[in-house]
Amino acid sequence: MAWLTRFLTAVAFFAVGVIFSPETFGSKSDGSKSPALSTCLKLAHLLSFSTAWGAALWVTFIGGIIMFKNLPRHQFGNLQSKMFPAYFSMVGVCCAISVASFGYLHPWKSSGTSEKYQLGFLLSAFSFNLTNLFVFTPMTIEMMKQRHKVEREENIGEEVGWSKNVEVAKVNPKLAAMNKKFGMIHGLSSLANIMSFGSLAMHSWYLAGKIDL
Numbered sequence: 001m002a003w004l005t006r007f008l009t010a011v012a013f014f015a016v017g018v019i020f021s022p023e024t025f026g027s028k029s030d031g032s033k034s035p036a037l038s039t040c041l042k043l044a045h046l047l048s049f050s051t052a053w054g055a056a057l058w059v060t061f062i063g064g065i066i067m068f069k070n071l072p073r074h075q076f077g078n079l080q081s082k083m084f085p086a087y088f089s090m091v092g093v094c095c096a097i098s099v100a101s102f103g104y105l106h107p108w109k110s111s112g113t114s115e116k117y118q119l120g121f122l123l124s125a126f127s128f129n130l131t132n133l134f135v136f137t138p139m140t141i142e143m144m145k146q147r148h149k150v151e152r153e154e155n156i157g158e159e160v161g162w163s164k165n166v167e168v169a170k171v172n173p174k175l176a177a178m179n180k181k182f183g184m185i186h187g188l189s190s191l192a193n194i195m196s197f198g199s200l201a202m203h204s205w206y207l208a209g210k211i212d213l
Contacts, residue, residue, distance in 0.1 A: 038105065045101035046207075052094035052125070053204060056197045059087055073165070074148055074157040081141045088133035091196070095126035098203075118206050121199040128196035136189035143185055147178045 067076050099122045106115040151157040154172065156164040169176040 041101040041105055045098050045105070048094040048097040048101070049200070049203065049207070052091045052098065053200045055087060055091055055094075056193070056200060059083075060193060060197055068161075070160065072158045072160060073162070074151070077144050077148065081144060084137050084140075085133065088129050088137060092126060092129040092133060095122060095129060095196075095200075098122050099126055114206070118203055121202045121206075125196045125199040125203075128192045128199070132189055132192045132196075136185060136192060139185050140182070140189055143178065143182045147175070147182055150175050150178060 064080070067079065071079065099119065102115075102119055102122060106119065108116065108119070111119070148157060150172075151165065151168075154168050154175070156168055165175070165179070169179050
């Protein structure tokens with residue numbers, strides 16, 4: 001994870017540099033740039049954004065729900081603990097590339113209000129993903145491991161769904177308290193993920209308005 005932290009930090013600083021000082025990287029404040037470079041940046045932006053959007057859509061609304069309804073709960077939790085760091089890392093990198101390419105194509109000084117708002121949405125998506133990756137996900141995984149230990153002592157966790165956990169929590173104050181804390185942390189993580197998805201959704205609407213079919 002250390003190399004990933006350094007990489008994302010470097011990408012973040014690069015993206016911010018492109019936004020506020022595009023001339024340093026060859027972009028002119030009047031918006032002029034070579035056609036070939038513009039095409040490459042547009043392609044990078046489109047591929048990165050579509051990857052982030054597609055991954056967020058699948059993980060948030062499809063893949064996670066299917067797995068929860070069909071996998072034993074502890075198996076589902078262990079799988080999620082491996083999948084989510086990779087998911088937030090990939091979406092974070094894609095958002096950073098989208099921010100950098102969009103910021104280069106639309107320098108802040110010469111951009112209109114609409115482009116500035118879109119850059120804000122992309123930065124929001126990037127920030128929410130970093131928050132999930134470095135704050136909420138580690139806390140959620142650690143809390144999950146502690147709760148799994150308590151559940152194994154109660155011989156539950158290999159079933160599908162929450163029914164046995166709810167029953168045992170009624171007579172086990174420790175498990176009830178852990179459920180409450182886990183629910184709070186997981187709720188914040190889910191909220192950050194939804195906010196990121198919403199920010200990407202706003203940018204998808206902007207892009208759709210630019211496409212001539």
